[in-house]
Amino acid sequence: MKLKLKSKPARMLFEVLHSLLKKPATVLYPKEKLEMAKNYRGRLVVHPEKCISCLMCMRDCPTGAININKIGEKKFEAVIDLSRCIYCGQCAESCPKKAIELTTDVEIAQLNPQKLKVVFHAKDPDKCEEKSERAVS
Ligand code: SF4
Numbered sequence: 844m845k846l847k848l849k850s851k852p853a854r855m856l857f858e859v860l861h862s863l864l865k866k867p868a869t870v871l872y873p874k875e876k877l878e879m880a881k882n883y884r885g886r887l888v889v890h891p892e893k894c895i896s897c898l899m900c901m902r903d904c905p906t907g908a909i910n911i912n913k914i915g916e917k918k919f920e921a922v923i924d925l926s927r928c929i930y931c932g933q934c935a936e937s938c939p940k941k942a943i944e945l946t947t948d949v950e951i952a953q954l955n956p957q958k959l960k961v962v963f964h965a966k967d968p969d970k971c972e973e974k975s976e977r978a979v980s
């Protein structure tokens with residue numbers, strides 16, 4: 844129930860006391876971490892074993908952050924430049940095979956921008972490695 848205080852000073856005093864007593868919205872990062880919302884759009888993960896190389900993700904990506912390369916017979920790798928990605932989720936929406944997912948991982952900062960280019964191989968889909976050059980499809 845909301846208190847209805849008529850005078851301005853009383854309302855201000857109430858607000859100050861209320862703010863002093865309530866739990867802070869911030870946490871002592873990185874010691875403490877906030878739980879991200881279930882559908883938060885963070886770091887991308889690609890499952891190349893599901894990929895059929897339709898290239899819809901590349902076509903629809905507004906920043907050119909994703910490349911799909913053929914690495915063998917019906918085997919593909921995905922190269923994602925996380926520094927170009929705006930985490931819009933369009934690639935995941937467009938993928939007919941649900942091969943792309945956005946995780947709740949937000950700890951992406953790197954001193955070396957080259958480390959933001961990650962490759963997902965068909966052989967070991969859960970493993971991603973850093974790549975020093977942008978792959979050309
Ligand atoms: S999340 Fe958006 S910007 Fe990032 S790779 Fe997918 S489509 Fe491109």
Ligand code: SF4
Pocket residue numbers: 893894895896897898899900901911937938939940941942943
């Ligand atoms: S949209 Fe999905 S299936 Fe098509 S190339 Fe991209 S990751 Fe592969």
